[in-house]
Amino acid sequence: MREDMQLLEAVERYLNQQMSQEEKLHFEQLRASNPEVDHLVVEHQLFLQQMEHFGNRKQFQSTLNEIHNDLVTTGEIKTVQPKVKVIQLVDKYKKVFALAASIAGITALAISGLVTYFTPKSNPSDIAQLKKEINTVKISQKQTENEINTLKHAPNRPATPGKFGGTGFLIDGKGYLVTSAHVVSKADSVYIVNTKGEYFKARTVHVNDNTDIAILKIEDPRFEPVRHLPYGIRKAKADLGEQIFTLGYPRTEIVYNEGYLSAKTGYNGDTVTYQIAISANPGNSGGPIFNQHGEVIGVLSGKQVTAEGVVFSSQSKNIFRALDSLKQDSSTTIRIQSNSSVKGIDRVMQIKKIEECIYNVMSY
């Protein structure tokens, strides 16, 4: 220990340049020949720098506090919360308020007096009969109302549950969704349901069975376009081991799950899909796979039955490919954003912003 202590002292004197020329040369030779000594010098230099920085900042912070207190005592800075404007207005108009209130009071009293004075005295039994009649009218009106309501909702809400269910998500706020091709390929008609339980009619505009991507368009006048989507679609490939999460509808309620990217290719080396480790159930198909920044990196498509915990997801570049072929076929333009606005915020908040754009897809 004695030697260690002397060595550290020498290092300190060397770093502080308190050594004589001769001693310094000797020390530098030692340092060059012994890597342990060299390491100690480097480490201690870093430590002394941190110590110096620590001391300087500590000193500066206490100076700042002193200055703050000095300036407050001399009144050169004021640390008073400015009076809120509303209070000043109330003060100013106190009289007007009082006057207005009393006028309103007097008028109300006068009117109610006049009404009682001029109302004809009626027979109590008449009133009872009237009440009954009103009740019958009320009941029949309620029935009519109910009937009208059921009529109103009838075309929007299909009577039977769908043949297949899946998940879809908006890629353009105007009403374009992406889901899995296998969810809608055999469908006669497609309805989507949002987290609030509202049904919308949708039409399939593009299907690619190879990449398992389908694009739907919401065709319902009640759908209100979303001006700004919280997430973006990632064009580049995702990295191995990236933390991922998904939202989907394995039941009628939206369900969250998380996992990681386990391989850059899918089943038997399929290059259009990723292998991911996440718990997925029937109904999760078509759900977006987000990375931790809230960028869509894939679309969940299926799982391997023969192995446990192996799930496949179509890669997000397939969405871009689908849009390209859609552009050639028709004149529709779909604008996709690549930036996510939920980057760097807490997961619960990310989900709150994202979930409104995730839909339950039902095909009939």
Next chain:
Amino acid sequence: MTSDPIEKALLEGLARNDRASTTTLYREHFGMIQALILNNNGTVDDARDVFQEAMVVLYEKVKSGEFELSCQLKTYIYSICRRLWLKKLTQKQRFLPELEGSDSWIAVEDDLEHFEQQDQAFHLMEKAMNSLGEPCRSLLDAFYLQKKSMLEIASVFGYTNADNAKTQKYKCLTRLKKIFFAQYKNLEV
């Protein structure tokens, strides 16, 4: 550094730990920042914290000698505080609010990122020092921060001679370095 000769002198003073310069900077800019914080759901104490943190950023920046000011000093301080306050608000609240205030601010994310690393190291050292206990903390404080000689320290702390004080200092130093580097290495990764 900056084109304005008065501001230049003030910043140079700040780097030298000159109290008068620091006071002038404080007096001239605090009001503006306090107004910003108070208008955006902050208290007087928040204003003080944010402003002082910004002063530390500025201090470390000028001390490093590589400070290039591309705008008015006022705008720079305002931008730093704006960023710091936005960060605190996001930690406190669920959504990112729009700040009400002046529109003239510049991007300072790079400056703050560098500061954040230093800040973490600073807090590590503070934690390590605090976990040392007495008399180690005062002993190291006296030697490394107040730059007292071993002889002085021996007499203040009641050691019979400077050698005893040195042995004690060595023991304390080894402990501090161990605590500090154990966590500093995690920081680097």
